[in-house]
Amino acid sequence: MTSRLVVLGAGTAGTMIVNKLRRKLPREDWMITVVDRDDVHPYQPGFLLLPFGRYNPQELTRPRHEFVPDGVELVLGEIERVDTAADSVHLADGRTVDYDYLVIATGTSPRPDQTPGMLGSEWRKSVFDFYTFEGAEALAGALAKFDHGRLVVHVTDMPIKCPVAPLEFTFLAEAWLREHQLRDRVELVFVTPLPGAFTKPVASEQLGDMLETRKVVVESDFLVESIDNERKCLVSYDEREVPFDLLVTVPLNMGSDFVERSGLGDELNYVPVDKHTFLSTAHENVFAIGDAANLPTSKAGSVAHFSVDVFVANFLEHVDGQAMTGSFDGHANCFIESGDKKALLIDFNYDTEPLSGTYPIPFAGPLGLLKETRANHLGKLAFRWIYWNILLRGRPLPLPSNMSMAGKHPAEHDATHTTKELP
Amino acid sequence: MTTTTLAGHEFHINDEGFLTVPAEWTEELGAALAAQIGISMTDAHWDVVRLLREDFAETGETATLRRISHRSGAPVKQLFTLFPQKPAKKMAYVAGLPKPHGCV
Numbered sequence: 001m002t003s004r005l006v007v008l009g010a011g012t013a014g015t016m017i018v019n020k021l022r023r024k025l026p027r028e029d030w031m032i033t034v035v036d037r038d039d040v041h042p043y044q045p046g047f048l049l050l051p052f053g054r055y056n057p058q059e060l061t062r063p064r065h066e067f068v069p070d071g072v073e074l075v076l077g078e079i080e081r082v083d084t085a086a087d088s089v090h091l092a093d094g095r096t097v098d099y100d101y102l103v104i105a106t107g108t109s110p111r112p113d114q115t116p117g118m119l120g121s122e123w124r125k126s127v128f129d130f131y132t133f134e135g136a137e138a139l140a141g142a143l144a145k146f147d148h149g150r151l152v153v154h155v156t157d158m159p160i161k162c163p164v165a166p167l168e169f170t171f172l173a174e175a176w177l178r179e180h181q182l183r184d185r186v187e188l189v190f191v192t193p194l195p196g197a198f199t200k201p202v203a204s205e206q207l208g209d210m211l212e213t214r215k216v217v218v219e220s221d222f223l224v225e226s227i228d229n230e231r232k233c234l235v236s237y238d239e240r241e242v243p244f245d246l247l248v249t250v251p252l253n254m255g256s257d258f259v260e261r262s263g264l265g266d267e268l269n270y271v272p273v274d275k276h277t278f279l280s281t282a283h284e285n286v287f288a289i290g291d292a293a294n295l296p297t298s299k300a301g302s303v304a305h306f307s308v309d310v311f312v313a314n315f316l317e318h319v320d321g322q323a324m325t326g327s328f329d330g331h332a333n334c335f336i337e338s339g340d341k342k343a344l345l346i347d348f349n350y351d352t353e354p355l356s357g358t359y360p361i362p363f364a365g366p367l368g369l370l371k372e373t374r375a376n377h378l379g380k381l382a383f384r385w386i387y388w389n390i391l392l393r394g395r396p397l398p399l400p401s402n403m404s405m406a407g408k409h410p411a412e413h414d415a416t417h418t419t420k421e422l423p
Numbered sequence: 424m425t426t427t428t429l430a431g432h433e434f435h436i437n438d439e440g441f442l443t444v445p446a447e448w449t450e451e452l453g454a455a456l457a458a459q460i461g462i463s464m465t466d467a468h469w470d471v472v473r474l475l476r477e478d479f480a481e482t483g484e485t486a487t488l489r490r491i492s493h494r495s496g497a498p499v500k501q502l503f504t505l506f507p508q509k510p511a512k513k514m515a516y517v518a519g520l521p522k523p524h525g526c527v
Contacts, residue, residue: 199524238507
């Protein structure tokens with residue numbers, strides 16, 4: 001009897017999974033289907049550079065079907081809900097897709113509708129996002145006309161997809177303003193719900209120092225309640241206000257609404273899973289991987305990539321009735337563009353803070369961890385080719401899934417930055 | 424990790440004063456911890472703290488403000504009124520739970 005694997009989402013994680021599993025699962029025993037709402041695969045890391053004119057829009061998308069291998073059915077349609085009792089997926093147009101095993105890889109999306117006033121009269125006039133193609137393109141137009149005032153970069157709440165991107169945007173904007181001789185006419189402000197620049201203390205210190213050097217004002221512990229369109233300011237729950245002339249915001253990120261409709265999600269529509277195996281905590285034949293899962297690590301393509309390697313081996317054991325032996329460690333690895341054609345690289349997991357050293361080869365590199373180098377910037381640019389040609393197609397990239405400690409050493413942590421007072 | 428005593432209770436804390444052994448917590452200690460940061464506990468405070476303890480027992484993680492708001496129906500604004508300025512941190516402190524991760 002043929003078994004049926006259904007993967008929801010043909011993004012980074014879903015596409016890699018169907019490519020890898022199609023090679024591993026015999027065609028006579030397994031049907032594989034992948035479902036997505038459309039046939040446009042965006043290169044999301046490119047959205048960050050779009051506002052600064054680095055990419056042509058057409059360089060950033062490809063048809064999804066180009067990356068779906070022979071022997072995998074691509075179904076295009078909006079997902080209405082998953083019926084876990086009947087093991088079937090209902091699409092909005094009335095079609096149903098039955099499964100024996102289901103993988104939810106529908107990612108996370110910015111939701112400006114969740115903050116009162118964000119979609120108000122200033123939306124896409126002086127309030128922009130850059131996590132969507134349309135947002136990044138509209139922002140490019142606004143930046144081209146911006147020559148003085150307060151440029152505010154803002155994060156609504158954690159977790160967000162690619163958590164370093166707002167910082168990168170700030171660094172790139174600062175360099176861009178300098179390049180256009182506008183830096184002294186613009187006040188740059190970084191507004192975050194976190195107590196510092198980033199979530200991980202060591203990186204937060206270094207990135208905080210980088211903001212300070214660039215004279216970026218940081219407004220921390222700021223949880224936005226609403227956006228006042230008339231007065232053009234962010235208003236927090238504790239009644240602080242941050243005025244802006246140009247606001248670049250990262251809206252609240254949430255998983256797909258069908259996850260909620262299916263009773264599969266937490267308060268942000270992420271699917272609770274075992275953080276080492278990606279198996280749903282509620283269903284033995286449902287997995288969630290990539291940004292769609294509630295993993296306590298970054299929502300990022302690198303995490304999806306490292307996860308898929310562990311997942312594929314585990315899945316083969318699981319469907320064979322064996323215990324899953326692979327254990328994901330939360331490995332994430334992010335380039336951070338810092339402007340002036342330089343970038344940092346950070347590498348961390350569930351338990352280990354970002355380390356300094358070299359990557360991927362101990363002591364040799366070529367990439368330097370936790371410091372600004374030209375090689376890291378070139379690495380980031382080269383990554384687009386690797387993404388389309390190697391990663392999505394599930395071809396091997398010589399990087400270990402779990403984190404290696406070789407050639408790395410803990411960065412010096414300045415204890416004076418740690419707050420000791422009571423909350 | 425050090426040991427400290429408050430209101431006749433001995434318990435383990437980290438360098439920021441958060442309990443490190445959730446099982447050492449009692450409601451009496453919770454009230455004493457709240458007093459330390461200038462909060463006198465009302466029923467509304469206890470509803471939140473009990474929910475945090477319950478959620479932690481289920482998930483092993485300290486709930487975020489959004490999660491508490493979602494589970495209790497209390498608006499986020501109300502959590503800011505009950506535990507002013509840094510509600511997530513203060514709620515966890517009073518409930519004897521680890522500081523929320525700030526996510527990643």
